[in-house]
Amino acid sequence: MIDIFSGLSTLFIFVLGLAALAIVVLFFIDRYQTADTVRRNYPVIGRMRYILSDLGEFFRQYFFAMDREEMPFNRAQRDWVYDAAKHESTNVAFGSTRNLEPVGTPIFVNCPWPTLEEDAVEAAPMRIGDGAARIPYDAPSLFNISGMSYGAISVPAVRALSNGAAMAKCWMNTGEGGLAPYHLEGGCDIVFQIGTAKYGVRDEDGKLSDDKLREVASHEQVRMFEIKLSQGAKPGKGGILPATKVNAEIAKIRGIPEGEDSISPNRHPEIGSNAELLDMIAHIREVTGKPVGIKTVIGAYGWIEELFEEINARGQESAPDFITVDGGDGGTGAAPLPLIDNVGLTLREALPMLVDLRDAGGLKDRIRIVASGKLVTPSEVAWALCAGADFVISARGFMFALGCIQAMKCNKNTCPTGITTHDPALQRGLDPANKAVRVANFVEQMRKEVGVIAHSCGVPEPRRLKRYHVRLVCPDGRSRPLDELWPPVRPEGQVAA
Ligand code: SF4
Known part of the structure; x- marks a missing residue:
């Protein structure tokens, strides 16, 4: 001893x-x-x-940090997603902890006679590409998964999203990193995104390959193609996948060398005007037979008016089948701070502006509008529908459903929840089967609670929400209806009744 x-x-x-x-x-x-x-x-x-x-x-x-303090998402927002994903009660007691006075706070106008539950209906599938694509898409869900590339996110994360999307009958966007077998695994509908580097559909010189496009389109699950012009995290800058994440499989799927930084050009080299954009849309739609849209952050907007003029000159079938408008205040991608902070309009401004430009151009029934940008709770999704969106997508909401704790190390291969890392030891904690159910729960709870807001406003389903159903708090402390701040327009600029 x-x-x-x-x-x-x-x-x-x-x-x-x-x-x-x-x-x-x-x-x-x-x-x-x-x-x-x-x-x-x-x-x-x-x-x-x-x-x-x-x-x-x-x-x-x-x-x-208090419940409503953190950025980009506060605890109250994250907790709503966590509870929805776990299928736990999303009810809270003892009043709102949200300060309802800051400028821009949305307040929905409840109706004295809300829609009775027996009169409520689900939002019907909405057709995209009608009259233009050989195989239009009847999109079943108004809430869907935004682009997150395989490579930026891990195998178990892609698997969980694919299976969860299939259960919830919503689409999943591949992001610009190409189509991996894990995207197809669950059997969900897929939107294939074409970034500036054409990952997954590029030839040896990095140009768009029609053979590869046909190969991707041959999968019935791939319903639409999206040309990414810009994204919220970095408008005007290409995607970055650090060399540590470019393993042999990712390199093969993307068509790039293994173990080297994967950096996309900051623009599609072959698209430098509206005419070239419409030519590219027509070409991809012709080769694939499926609807083709664009994704963009809006800053300057004169080009959009000119785009709609050019579409009307060529014929409405030449239009993109959908436009995804992304808020300029960041997303899942890693990006320089000035681009995340100060480049591109927020969705609050860009969405009603785009809807009005489209409607003024007489393209309301031709181009669907997909809204993206920090829309992770029912009130934010309902606001986007009031503003005129046809669909809403989210990436970070689904990361929370997968268990993201907002550690904000996504670009470092050290994600503690296994979502954005290829380290097998860290991926171990992410069980795709369990998390797929959470992904599906999140979508279903979102659709349900957006429906609750719609019913409270007296309409039977979410897509019947209009601008007059939401008011925004203004600098003088009073709220004003969205249709007063953004009067809806008809073709030739007439203000709608
Ligand atoms: S836990 Fe952190 S590193 Fe992982 S996805 Fe979420 S924010 Fe990114």
Whole structure:
């Protein structure tokens, strides 16, 4: 026994000595380096500043931030998605914790005679590409999964989304990273996104390959194609997949070298005008036979008016079958801060503007509008429908359904929840079967609660929501109906009755 105690005390003194030695070494390193002022003036303890600053990012959401404080998504928003995904009650007690006074807060106008439950109906499938594509798509769900590339997200994440989308009967967008077998696995409807690098449909020179397009379109599950002009995280900049994530399989699917940074051009090299855009849409629609749309963030908008003029000159069948409008305030993709923060209009402004331009161009029945950008709770989705969206999509909402804790390390291959990492040890925690059910629950609860808002406003289904059903709080403290702030328009610019 005495031997054990004496051994332990020797070990203790040895460890203490090592620690003291490490502090002395760090002291001299810090004191005589010239790059960092704080460490030079306060050797060793100055390092605590950086450690605590890093840890603060993780602990803030648990201990310090209030329910409605964090960005990009606060705890109340995340908790709604978590509860919906787990099929737990989304009810709360003792009143709203939301401050209803900030400018822009949406307030829906409840009707004295809400729709009776027996009169309520589901939103019907909506046709996309009618009269233009050989195989139009009757999209069954108004809420769908936005683009997240395989490569940016992991195999179990793609599997869970694919299976969950099939259960909930919604579509899943591939993102620009090509079509992986895991997208097809669940049997859901798929929108194939074509980014500027044409991943998955490129030839050896990086140009669009018609043979590969036909091959992708041969999958019945692939219902539509989307040409991505820009995305919320980085309008004017191409996608970035760091070399650590470009393994052999991802390289093969994308048609790029393994182990090298995968950087997309900041624009489609062959699309530099509205005419070239319409030519490309017509070409892909002709080769694939399926509806073709575009995805864009709106900043300058004169080009959209000109696009609609050019469509009317060519004939309405030349139009994109849908336009996905993305808010300019970021998304799942990694991007430089100035682009996330200050480039591109927010969806609040861009969506009603695009709807009005489309309607003024007489293309209301021809082009479907898909809204994207921080729409993760029923009130945000209902606002988008009031503003004129035909469909709503979300990426980050589905990341929360998969278990994302908003650690915001998506570009580092160290995602603690296995969603955006290819490290098998971290992926282990993400069970695709379990998370697929959560994905489906999230979609179903979203459709249900958007329906509840619609019924409260006195309409039987969500797509009957109009601009006069929502009011926005204005700088003078009063709320005004959205149709006063954005009067809906008819062709030739007449204001609708
Ligand atoms: S947990 Fe963090 S790193 Fe993983 S997906 Fe969510 S935000 Fe990205």
